[in-house]
Amino acid sequence: MNSLVFRTQRRLKKIDNSKVFQGIIIAVIILSALLIGAKTHNLSENAIAILAMLDSAVTVFFVIEIVIRYLAYPNKKQFFKNGWNIFDTVIVIGSLIPAGGTGVLLARLLRVFRVLRLVSMVPELRLLINALLKAIPRMGYIALLMFVIFYIYAAIGSMLFHNINEVLWGDVSISMLTLFRVATFEDWTDVMYETMTVFPISWIYYLSFIFLTAFVFLNMMVGTVLEVMGQEHEKFRAEQHGETGEGGEPASRAQIDKLEAELAEIKALLVDKVK
Template structure:
Protein backbone atom coordinates (compact mmCIF):
# COMPACT_ATOMS: atom_id res chain seq x y z
CA UNK A 1 0.00 0.00 0.00
CA UNK A 2 1.55 3.33 -1.04
CA UNK A 3 2.46 5.62 1.80
CA UNK A 4 0.63 8.86 2.11
CA UNK A 5 2.45 12.12 2.81
CA UNK A 6 0.75 14.22 5.40
CA UNK A 7 0.48 17.85 4.41
CA UNK A 8 1.00 19.99 7.48
CA UNK A 9 -0.78 23.31 7.39
CA UNK A 10 1.59 26.25 7.43
CA UNK A 11 0.72 29.12 9.73
CA UNK A 12 1.27 32.46 8.08
CA UNK A 13 1.16 35.94 9.49
CA UNK A 14 -0.43 38.07 6.83
CA UNK A 15 -0.64 41.19 8.90
CA UNK A 16 1.03 44.09 7.15
CA UNK A 17 2.50 47.19 8.78
CA UNK A 18 0.20 50.11 9.33
CA UNK A 19 0.51 52.32 6.22
CA UNK A 20 0.19 55.43 8.37
CA UNK A 21 3.54 54.62 9.97
CA UNK A 22 6.71 55.95 8.32
CA UNK A 23 8.89 53.34 6.60
CA UNK A 24 10.78 51.46 9.29
CA UNK A 25 11.66 47.79 9.70
CA UNK A 26 10.32 45.31 12.25
CA UNK A 27 7.21 46.94 13.68
CA UNK A 28 6.71 45.19 17.06
CA UNK A 29 3.35 43.51 17.78
CA UNK A 30 3.10 44.70 21.40
CA UNK A 31 0.72 47.69 21.81
CA UNK A 32 3.10 49.77 23.94
CA UNK A 33 6.10 49.02 21.72
CA UNK A 34 3.99 49.75 18.63
CA UNK A 35 3.05 53.13 20.10
CA UNK A 36 6.71 53.88 20.84
CA UNK A 37 7.55 52.83 17.29
CA UNK A 38 4.91 55.18 15.90
CA UNK A 39 6.26 58.10 17.92
CA UNK A 40 9.97 57.35 17.39
CA UNK A 41 9.69 57.24 13.59
CA UNK A 42 7.25 60.14 13.27
CA UNK A 43 8.73 63.14 11.40
CA UNK A 44 7.45 65.61 14.00
CA UNK A 45 9.26 63.73 16.77
CA UNK A 46 12.53 63.68 14.84
CA UNK A 47 12.30 67.40 14.04
CA UNK A 48 11.45 68.14 17.68
CA UNK A 49 14.55 66.27 18.81
CA UNK A 50 16.64 68.25 16.32
CA UNK A 51 15.20 71.54 17.60
CA UNK A 52 15.93 70.55 21.20
CA UNK A 53 19.53 69.72 20.30
CA UNK A 54 19.92 73.15 18.66
CA UNK A 55 18.41 74.90 21.68
CA UNK A 56 20.69 72.89 23.95
CA UNK A 57 23.72 74.09 21.96
CA UNK A 58 22.51 77.71 22.19
CA UNK A 59 22.06 77.43 25.96
CA UNK A 60 25.58 76.00 26.30
CA UNK A 61 26.95 78.92 24.28
CA UNK A 62 25.05 81.50 26.34
CA UNK A 63 26.44 79.92 29.49
CA UNK A 64 29.96 80.98 28.47
CA UNK A 65 29.08 84.66 29.05
CA UNK A 66 29.59 85.70 32.66
CA UNK A 67 26.97 88.45 32.49
CA UNK A 68 24.30 86.04 31.27
CA UNK A 69 25.31 83.44 33.85
CA UNK A 70 25.12 85.98 36.66
CA UNK A 71 21.63 87.16 35.70
CA UNK A 72 20.04 84.07 34.19
CA UNK A 73 22.08 81.23 35.63
CA UNK A 74 19.04 79.69 37.30
CA UNK A 75 17.15 79.74 33.99
CA UNK A 76 20.04 78.17 32.08
CA UNK A 77 20.30 75.38 34.65
CA UNK A 78 16.54 74.82 34.49
CA UNK A 79 16.63 74.61 30.70
CA UNK A 80 19.56 72.20 30.82
CA UNK A 81 17.67 69.91 33.18
CA UNK A 82 14.59 70.12 30.94
CA UNK A 83 16.70 69.19 27.90
CA UNK A 84 18.19 66.25 29.79
CA UNK A 85 14.72 65.02 30.75
CA UNK A 86 13.61 65.24 27.12
CA UNK A 87 16.69 63.33 25.92
CA UNK A 88 16.07 60.59 28.49
CA UNK A 89 12.41 60.29 27.43
CA UNK A 90 13.47 60.25 23.77
CA UNK A 91 15.97 57.48 24.45
CA UNK A 92 13.39 55.42 26.34
CA UNK A 93 10.91 55.77 23.47
CA UNK A 94 13.47 54.75 20.87
CA UNK A 95 14.58 51.73 22.89
CA UNK A 96 10.94 50.83 23.60
CA UNK A 97 10.18 50.85 19.87
CA UNK A 98 12.14 47.57 19.59
CA UNK A 99 9.63 45.77 21.80
CA UNK A 100 10.89 42.60 23.47
CA UNK A 101 14.29 42.85 21.75
CA UNK A 102 15.69 46.15 23.07
CA UNK A 103 19.28 45.03 22.51
CA UNK A 104 18.79 45.56 18.77
CA UNK A 105 18.85 49.29 19.53
CA UNK A 106 22.59 49.03 20.21
CA UNK A 107 23.43 47.53 16.81
CA UNK A 108 23.97 51.01 15.34
CA UNK A 109 26.89 53.20 16.29
CA UNK A 110 24.80 56.36 16.54
CA UNK A 111 22.45 54.69 19.02
CA UNK A 112 25.38 53.62 21.19
CA UNK A 113 26.75 57.17 21.06
CA UNK A 114 23.38 58.64 22.06
CA UNK A 115 23.05 56.22 24.95
CA UNK A 116 26.55 56.96 26.28
CA UNK A 117 26.14 60.74 26.01
CA UNK A 118 22.75 60.77 27.73
CA UNK A 119 23.59 58.16 30.37
CA UNK A 120 26.89 59.88 31.23
CA UNK A 121 25.04 63.02 32.32
CA UNK A 122 23.20 60.94 34.93
CA UNK A 123 26.30 59.46 36.56
CA UNK A 124 27.04 60.90 40.03
CA UNK A 125 30.76 61.36 39.44
CA UNK A 126 30.23 63.42 36.31
CA UNK A 127 27.42 65.62 37.63
CA UNK A 128 29.68 66.90 40.42
CA UNK A 129 32.57 67.63 38.02
CA UNK A 130 31.85 70.89 36.20
CA UNK A 131 34.39 70.30 33.41
CA UNK A 132 33.21 66.77 32.61
CA UNK A 133 29.58 67.84 32.79
CA UNK A 134 30.23 70.63 30.27
CA UNK A 135 31.97 68.20 27.93
CA UNK A 136 29.02 65.79 28.17
CA UNK A 137 26.59 68.62 27.44
CA UNK A 138 28.72 69.66 24.48
CA UNK A 139 28.73 66.08 23.18
CA UNK A 140 24.94 66.28 22.83
CA UNK A 141 25.47 68.86 20.09
CA UNK A 142 27.34 66.25 18.02
CA UNK A 143 24.04 64.34 17.78
CA UNK A 144 22.89 67.13 15.45
CA UNK A 145 25.13 65.76 12.70
CA UNK A 146 23.01 62.66 12.19
CA UNK A 147 19.91 64.78 11.47
CA UNK A 148 21.24 66.17 8.17
CA UNK A 149 22.28 63.99 5.20
CA UNK A 150 25.20 66.24 4.23
CA UNK A 151 26.71 65.99 7.70
CA UNK A 152 26.16 62.24 7.75
CA UNK A 153 28.00 61.98 4.44
CA UNK A 154 30.95 63.93 5.86
CA UNK A 155 31.11 61.76 8.98
CA UNK A 156 30.86 58.59 6.91
CA UNK A 157 33.61 59.86 4.60
CA UNK A 158 35.87 60.64 7.56
CA UNK A 159 35.30 57.18 9.02
CA UNK A 160 35.96 55.41 5.71
CA UNK A 161 39.07 57.48 5.01
CA UNK A 162 40.70 56.63 8.36
CA UNK A 163 42.45 53.40 7.21
CA UNK A 164 44.03 55.11 4.20
CA UNK A 165 44.82 58.24 6.19
CA UNK A 166 46.53 56.21 8.91
CA UNK A 167 48.67 54.49 6.27
CA UNK A 168 49.69 57.87 4.85
CA UNK A 169 50.35 59.11 8.38
CA UNK A 170 52.82 56.26 8.90
CA UNK A 171 54.62 57.14 5.67
CA UNK A 172 54.64 60.82 6.66
CA UNK A 173 56.19 60.00 10.05
CA UNK A 174 58.97 58.05 8.36
CA UNK A 175 59.61 60.88 5.89
CA UNK A 176 59.67 63.48 8.67
CA UNK A 177 62.08 61.37 10.71
CA UNK A 178 64.48 60.79 7.81
CA UNK A 179 64.46 64.41 6.64
CA UNK A 180 64.63 65.57 10.27
CA UNK A 181 67.82 63.59 10.80
CA UNK A 182 69.33 64.99 7.59
CA UNK A 183 68.25 68.51 8.60
CA UNK A 184 69.83 68.05 12.03
CA UNK A 185 73.10 67.04 10.35
CA UNK A 186 73.05 70.03 7.98
CA UNK A 187 71.64 72.88 10.10
CA UNK A 188 72.02 71.93 13.79
CA UNK A 189 74.91 74.33 14.44
CA UNK A 190 73.64 77.25 12.36
CA UNK A 191 69.95 77.00 13.33
CA UNK A 192 69.72 75.30 16.74
CA UNK A 193 66.22 76.62 17.41
CA UNK A 194 64.72 74.91 14.34
CA UNK A 195 67.11 71.94 13.93
CA UNK A 196 68.68 71.49 17.38
CA UNK A 197 67.24 67.96 17.69
CA UNK A 198 65.42 65.50 15.48
CA UNK A 199 62.14 66.45 17.18
CA UNK A 200 62.62 70.16 16.53
CA UNK A 201 63.65 69.43 12.95
CA UNK A 202 60.58 67.25 12.34
CA UNK A 203 58.34 69.97 13.80
CA UNK A 204 59.94 72.57 11.54
CA UNK A 205 59.49 70.37 8.49
CA UNK A 206 55.89 69.66 9.45
CA UNK A 207 55.23 73.41 9.40
CA UNK A 208 56.69 73.57 5.87
CA UNK A 209 53.88 71.31 4.62
CA UNK A 210 51.72 74.44 4.42
CA UNK A 211 54.37 75.93 2.03
CA UNK A 212 54.46 79.04 4.20
CA UNK A 213 57.67 81.12 3.87
CA UNK A 214 59.33 78.36 1.84
CA UNK A 215 61.41 80.82 -0.17
CA UNK A 216 62.77 82.49 2.95
CA UNK A 217 63.60 79.13 4.53
CA UNK A 218 65.47 77.98 1.41
CA UNK A 219 67.46 81.23 1.23
CA UNK A 220 68.45 80.92 4.88
CA UNK A 221 69.51 77.34 4.26
CA UNK A 222 71.61 78.30 1.23
CA UNK A 223 73.65 80.59 3.46
CA UNK A 224 74.58 77.56 5.56
CA UNK A 225 75.21 74.88 2.92
CA UNK A 226 74.71 74.28 -0.80
CA UNK A 227 72.82 71.08 0.03
CA UNK A 228 69.88 73.18 1.22
CA UNK A 229 68.34 73.46 -2.25
CA UNK A 230 68.13 69.72 -3.09
CA UNK A 231 67.17 69.03 0.55
CA UNK A 232 64.18 71.37 0.64
CA UNK A 233 63.12 70.82 -2.98
CA UNK A 234 63.03 67.03 -2.59
CA UNK A 235 61.18 67.32 0.73
CA UNK A 236 58.55 69.70 -0.62
CA UNK A 237 58.05 67.56 -3.72
CA UNK A 238 57.71 64.34 -1.73
CA UNK A 239 55.85 65.46 1.38
CA UNK A 240 54.19 68.70 0.28
CA UNK A 241 52.94 67.51 -3.11
CA UNK A 242 52.79 63.73 -3.34
CA UNK A 243 51.68 62.80 0.21
CA UNK A 244 49.23 65.68 0.55
CA UNK A 245 47.64 64.94 -2.83
CA UNK A 246 47.40 61.25 -1.92
CA UNK A 247 45.55 62.25 1.25
CA UNK A 248 43.20 64.44 -0.78
CA UNK A 249 42.58 61.52 -3.13
CA UNK A 250 41.75 59.21 -0.19
CA UNK A 251 39.26 61.77 1.18
CA UNK A 252 37.60 62.31 -2.22
CA UNK A 253 37.24 58.56 -2.76
CA UNK A 254 35.72 58.20 0.70
CA UNK A 255 33.30 61.04 -0.05
CA UNK A 256 32.09 59.24 -3.18
CA UNK A 257 31.65 56.01 -1.24
CA UNK A 258 29.75 57.87 1.50
CA UNK A 259 27.42 59.44 -1.09
CA UNK A 260 26.74 56.00 -2.58
CA UNK A 261 25.98 54.56 0.85
CA UNK A 262 23.62 57.43 1.72
CA UNK A 263 21.93 57.14 -1.69
CA UNK A 264 21.49 53.39 -1.28
CA UNK A 265 19.92 53.86 2.15
CA UNK A 266 17.62 56.58 0.83
CA UNK A 267 16.51 54.38 -2.08
CA UNK A 268 15.90 51.48 0.29
CA UNK A 269 13.71 53.61 2.54
CA UNK A 270 11.79 54.98 -0.47
CA UNK A 271 11.21 51.47 -1.91
CA UNK A 272 10.27 49.90 1.42
CA UNK A 273 6.49 50.50 1.07
CA UNK A 274 6.57 48.82 -2.34
CA UNK A 275 8.49 45.91 -0.85
CA UNK A 276 5.87 45.55 1.88
CA UNK A 277 3.09 45.51 -0.73
CA UNK A 278 4.91 42.87 -2.78
CA UNK A 279 5.43 40.78 0.35
CA UNK A 280 1.73 40.99 1.20
CA UNK A 281 0.82 39.85 -2.33
CA UNK A 282 3.21 36.90 -2.10
CA UNK A 283 1.76 35.91 1.27
CA UNK A 284 -1.77 36.07 -0.16
CA UNK A 285 -0.80 33.76 -3.01
CA UNK A 286 0.91 31.36 -0.61
CA UNK A 287 -2.20 31.32 1.55
CA UNK A 288 -4.38 30.50 -1.48
CA UNK A 289 -1.98 27.71 -2.39
CA UNK A 290 -2.17 26.42 1.17
CA UNK A 291 -5.97 26.30 0.98
CA UNK A 292 -5.78 24.35 -2.27
CA UNK A 293 -3.39 21.86 -0.71
CA UNK A 294 -5.68 21.46 2.28
CA UNK A 295 -8.65 20.76 -0.04
CA UNK A 296 -6.64 18.10 -1.89
CA UNK A 297 -5.67 16.54 1.41
CA UNK A 298 -9.33 16.47 2.52
CA UNK A 299 -10.41 14.76 -0.72
CA UNK A 300 -7.63 12.21 -0.37
CA UNK A 301 -8.72 11.44 3.21
CA UNK A 302 -12.39 11.04 2.19
CA UNK A 303 -11.54 8.55 -0.56
CA UNK A 304 -9.51 6.39 1.84
Protein backbone atom coordinates in the same frame (compact mmCIF):
# COMPACT_ATOMS: atom_id res chain seq x y z
CA MET B 1 -1.14 41.57 25.80
CA ASN B 2 1.21 40.97 22.89
CA SER B 3 -1.06 42.91 20.54
CA LEU B 4 -1.05 45.86 22.97
CA VAL B 5 2.74 45.82 23.11
CA PHE B 6 2.91 45.58 19.34
CA ARG B 7 0.54 48.52 18.85
CA THR B 8 2.45 50.61 21.40
CA GLN B 9 5.73 49.76 19.74
CA ARG B 10 4.35 50.66 16.32
CA ARG B 11 3.08 54.02 17.60
CA LEU B 12 6.43 54.80 19.19
CA LYS B 13 8.17 53.83 15.95
CA LYS B 14 5.88 56.17 14.05
CA ILE B 15 6.68 58.99 16.47
CA ASP B 16 10.41 58.30 16.27
CA ASN B 17 10.35 58.36 12.44
CA SER B 18 8.15 61.44 12.29
CA LYS B 19 9.79 64.39 10.53
CA VAL B 20 8.14 66.72 13.03
CA PHE B 21 9.67 64.84 15.96
CA GLN B 22 13.06 64.75 14.25
CA GLY B 23 12.83 68.49 13.65
CA ILE B 24 12.02 69.08 17.32
CA ILE B 25 15.04 67.01 18.36
CA ILE B 26 17.34 69.03 16.09
CA ALA B 27 15.86 72.28 17.46
CA VAL B 28 16.48 71.11 21.04
CA ILE B 29 20.06 70.15 20.18
CA ILE B 30 20.64 73.63 18.75
CA LEU B 31 19.07 75.12 21.89
CA SER B 32 21.44 73.01 23.98
CA ALA B 33 24.38 74.40 22.02
CA LEU B 34 23.17 77.96 22.57
CA LEU B 35 22.81 77.30 26.30
CA ILE B 36 26.40 76.06 26.47
CA GLY B 37 27.60 79.22 24.73
CA ALA B 38 25.47 81.49 26.94
CA LYS B 39 27.00 80.00 30.11
CA THR B 40 30.45 81.20 29.07
CA HIS B 41 29.37 84.85 29.44
CA ASN B 42 29.08 86.88 32.63
CA LEU B 43 25.37 86.74 33.43
CA SER B 44 23.13 87.82 36.27
CA GLU B 45 21.88 85.34 38.86
CA ASN B 46 18.37 85.39 37.35
CA ALA B 47 19.75 84.59 33.88
CA ILE B 48 21.87 81.76 35.30
CA ALA B 49 18.79 80.33 37.06
CA ILE B 50 16.78 80.47 33.80
CA LEU B 51 19.59 78.76 31.90
CA ALA B 52 19.77 76.04 34.55
CA MET B 53 16.01 75.40 34.18
CA LEU B 54 16.30 75.24 30.40
CA ASP B 55 19.27 72.90 30.67
CA SER B 56 17.28 70.57 32.94
CA ALA B 57 14.36 70.66 30.49
CA VAL B 58 16.70 69.78 27.60
CA THR B 59 18.14 66.87 29.61
CA VAL B 60 14.65 65.54 30.40
CA PHE B 61 13.67 65.82 26.73
CA PHE B 62 16.76 63.86 25.65
CA VAL B 63 15.98 61.14 28.18
CA ILE B 64 12.39 60.84 26.90
CA GLU B 65 13.61 60.81 23.29
CA ILE B 66 16.17 58.03 23.87
CA VAL B 67 13.57 55.97 25.79
CA ILE B 68 11.09 56.34 22.91
CA ARG B 69 13.75 55.26 20.42
CA TYR B 70 14.70 52.26 22.59
CA LEU B 71 11.11 51.10 23.10
CA ALA B 72 10.38 51.51 19.38
CA TYR B 73 12.99 48.85 18.51
CA PRO B 74 11.38 45.41 17.90
CA ASN B 75 14.54 43.65 19.11
CA LYS B 76 16.03 45.54 22.05
CA LYS B 77 19.43 43.85 21.64
CA GLN B 78 19.73 45.30 18.14
CA PHE B 79 19.46 48.80 19.59
CA PHE B 80 22.92 48.60 21.14
CA LYS B 81 24.46 47.11 18.00
CA ASN B 82 24.10 50.52 16.37
CA GLY B 83 27.08 52.71 17.17
CA TRP B 84 25.07 55.93 16.94
CA ASN B 85 22.54 54.62 19.46
CA ILE B 86 25.34 53.79 21.88
CA PHE B 87 26.84 57.25 21.37
CA ASP B 88 23.51 58.99 22.03
CA THR B 89 22.83 56.83 25.10
CA VAL B 90 26.24 57.60 26.63
CA ILE B 91 25.78 61.34 26.04
CA VAL B 92 22.27 61.34 27.52
CA ILE B 93 23.31 59.30 30.58
CA GLY B 94 26.32 61.57 31.04
CA SER B 95 24.03 64.60 30.98
CA LEU B 96 22.31 63.24 34.08
CA ILE B 97 25.48 63.76 36.13
CA PRO B 98 24.86 66.69 38.51
CA ALA B 99 26.64 69.89 37.46
CA GLY B 100 27.88 70.51 40.99
CA GLY B 101 30.44 68.82 43.21
CA THR B 102 33.47 66.86 42.06
CA GLY B 103 31.86 65.88 38.77
CA VAL B 104 31.30 69.46 37.62
CA LEU B 105 34.01 69.38 34.93
CA LEU B 106 32.89 65.99 33.58
CA ALA B 107 29.26 67.13 33.55
CA ARG B 108 30.12 70.28 31.63
CA LEU B 109 32.21 68.36 29.10
CA LEU B 110 29.42 65.84 28.48
CA ARG B 111 26.94 68.68 28.03
CA VAL B 112 29.25 70.17 25.42
CA PHE B 113 29.30 66.84 23.58
CA ARG B 114 25.50 66.92 23.39
CA VAL B 115 25.98 69.19 20.38
CA LEU B 116 27.48 66.19 18.56
CA ARG B 117 24.06 64.54 18.71
CA LEU B 118 23.24 66.75 15.74
CA VAL B 119 25.52 64.45 13.72
CA SER B 120 23.56 61.35 14.72
CA MET B 121 20.24 62.99 13.85
CA VAL B 122 21.12 64.21 10.34
CA PRO B 123 21.70 61.34 7.85
CA GLU B 124 24.00 63.42 5.64
CA LEU B 125 26.27 64.22 8.59
CA ARG B 126 26.31 60.56 9.62
CA LEU B 127 27.35 59.76 6.06
CA LEU B 128 30.32 62.13 6.27
CA ILE B 129 31.44 60.79 9.67
CA ASN B 130 31.11 57.16 8.54
CA ALA B 131 33.16 57.93 5.44
CA LEU B 132 35.83 59.62 7.51
CA LEU B 133 36.03 56.74 10.01
CA LYS B 134 36.29 54.16 7.22
CA ALA B 135 39.00 56.22 5.50
CA ILE B 136 41.18 56.41 8.63
CA PRO B 137 42.78 52.92 8.21
CA ARG B 138 43.82 53.74 4.64
CA MET B 139 44.97 57.19 5.67
CA GLY B 140 47.02 55.58 8.43
CA TYR B 141 49.31 53.90 5.88
CA ILE B 142 49.76 57.21 4.07
CA ALA B 143 50.52 58.91 7.40
CA LEU B 144 53.08 56.18 8.18
CA LEU B 145 54.79 56.78 4.85
CA MET B 146 54.74 60.53 5.53
CA PHE B 147 56.38 59.92 8.91
CA VAL B 148 59.16 57.95 7.21
CA ILE B 149 59.77 60.80 4.76
CA PHE B 150 59.67 63.35 7.59
CA TYR B 151 62.17 61.30 9.59
CA ILE B 152 64.61 60.90 6.67
CA TYR B 153 64.50 64.59 5.79
CA ALA B 154 64.76 65.56 9.47
CA ALA B 155 67.89 63.41 9.91
CA ILE B 156 69.46 64.93 6.79
CA GLY B 157 68.52 68.44 7.86
CA SER B 158 69.95 67.94 11.33
CA MET B 159 73.24 66.71 9.86
CA LEU B 160 73.59 69.49 7.31
CA PHE B 161 72.08 72.53 9.05
CA HIS B 162 72.90 71.87 12.71
CA ASN B 163 75.67 74.47 12.79
CA ILE B 164 73.58 77.09 10.95
CA ASN B 165 70.68 77.25 13.39
CA GLU B 166 70.65 74.89 16.36
CA VAL B 167 67.18 76.12 17.43
CA LEU B 168 65.64 74.80 14.20
CA TRP B 169 67.95 71.89 13.39
CA GLY B 170 69.41 70.86 16.77
CA ASP B 171 68.26 67.22 16.62
CA VAL B 172 65.90 64.96 14.72
CA SER B 173 62.81 65.81 16.79
CA ILE B 174 63.36 69.57 16.49
CA SER B 175 64.09 69.16 12.79
CA MET B 176 60.76 67.34 12.32
CA LEU B 177 58.96 70.29 13.90
CA THR B 178 60.80 72.63 11.54
CA LEU B 179 59.82 70.47 8.58
CA PHE B 180 56.21 70.54 9.73
CA ARG B 181 56.48 74.34 9.63
CA VAL B 182 57.86 74.06 6.09
CA ALA B 183 55.09 71.65 5.04
CA THR B 184 52.42 74.09 6.28
CA PHE B 185 54.15 77.00 4.46
CA GLU B 186 54.57 78.96 7.72
CA ASP B 187 57.41 81.40 6.79
CA TRP B 188 59.27 78.49 5.26
CA THR B 189 61.21 80.76 2.90
CA ASP B 190 62.95 82.36 5.89
CA VAL B 191 64.24 78.93 6.90
CA MET B 192 65.33 78.16 3.34
CA TYR B 193 67.17 81.45 2.75
CA GLU B 194 69.01 81.06 6.05
CA THR B 195 70.49 77.72 4.99
CA MET B 196 71.11 78.91 1.43
CA THR B 197 73.67 81.40 2.75
CA VAL B 198 75.89 78.41 3.61
CA PHE B 199 74.55 75.78 1.17
CA PRO B 200 73.34 77.59 -1.98
CA ILE B 201 71.75 74.46 -3.43
CA SER B 202 69.79 73.63 -0.25
CA TRP B 203 66.65 74.86 -2.04
CA ILE B 204 66.54 71.40 -3.63
CA TYR B 205 66.10 69.93 -0.15
CA TYR B 206 63.08 72.12 0.61
CA LEU B 207 61.37 71.95 -2.77
CA SER B 208 61.65 68.16 -2.96
CA PHE B 209 60.25 67.86 0.58
CA ILE B 210 57.34 70.21 -0.17
CA PHE B 211 56.60 68.37 -3.41
CA LEU B 212 56.35 65.03 -1.58
CA THR B 213 54.41 66.17 1.47
CA ALA B 214 52.24 69.09 0.37
CA PHE B 215 51.43 67.84 -3.12
CA VAL B 216 51.79 64.06 -3.35
CA PHE B 217 50.79 62.82 0.11
CA LEU B 218 48.14 65.48 0.68
CA ASN B 219 46.44 64.60 -2.61
CA MET B 220 46.65 60.92 -1.68
CA MET B 221 44.82 61.73 1.56
CA VAL B 222 42.14 63.69 -0.28
CA GLY B 223 41.76 60.96 -2.89
CA THR B 224 41.32 58.29 -0.21
CA VAL B 225 38.60 60.29 1.55
CA LEU B 226 36.79 60.99 -1.74
CA GLU B 227 36.91 57.31 -2.74
CA VAL B 228 35.43 56.15 0.56
CA MET B 229 32.87 58.95 0.51
CA GLY B 230 31.77 57.87 -2.96
CA GLN B 231 31.26 54.32 -1.71
CA GLU B 232 29.27 55.58 1.28
CA HIS B 233 27.10 57.73 -0.99
CA GLU B 234 26.40 54.68 -3.15
CA LYS B 235 25.38 52.64 -0.10
CA PHE B 236 23.23 55.47 1.21
CA ARG B 237 21.48 55.81 -2.14
CA ALA B 238 20.90 52.06 -2.25
CA GLU B 239 19.44 52.08 1.27
CA GLN B 240 17.13 54.95 0.35
CA HIS B 241 15.76 52.89 -2.55
CA GLY B 242 15.60 49.68 -0.55
CA GLU B 243 18.22 47.97 -2.69
CA THR B 244 20.28 45.31 -0.92
CA GLY B 245 23.01 43.01 -2.08
CA GLU B 246 24.28 39.74 -0.71
CA GLY B 247 24.63 39.46 3.05
CA GLY B 248 22.15 42.27 3.66
CA GLU B 249 24.59 44.90 2.39
CA PRO B 250 23.37 47.65 0.07
CA ALA B 251 23.69 46.65 -3.57
CA SER B 252 26.11 48.51 -5.79
CA ARG B 253 25.18 49.95 -9.18
CA ALA B 254 27.13 47.15 -10.87
CA GLN B 255 25.14 44.49 -8.99
CA ILE B 256 21.86 46.13 -10.00
CA ASP B 257 22.92 46.37 -13.67
CA LYS B 258 24.00 42.72 -13.63
CA LEU B 259 20.66 41.65 -12.15
CA GLU B 260 18.75 43.65 -14.77
CA ALA B 261 20.82 42.03 -17.54
CA GLU B 262 20.08 38.55 -16.17
CA LEU B 263 16.37 39.33 -15.98
CA ALA B 264 16.44 40.53 -19.58
CA GLU B 265 18.10 37.26 -20.66
CA ILE B 266 15.49 35.20 -18.79
CA LYS B 267 12.72 37.22 -20.39
CA ALA B 268 14.21 36.66 -23.85
CA LEU B 269 14.43 32.89 -23.24
CA LEU B 270 10.79 32.75 -22.11
CA VAL B 271 9.69 34.68 -25.20
CA ASP B 272 11.60 32.23 -27.45
CA LYS B 273 9.97 29.25 -25.75
CA VAL B 274 6.51 30.72 -26.19
CA LYS B 275 7.17 31.22 -29.91
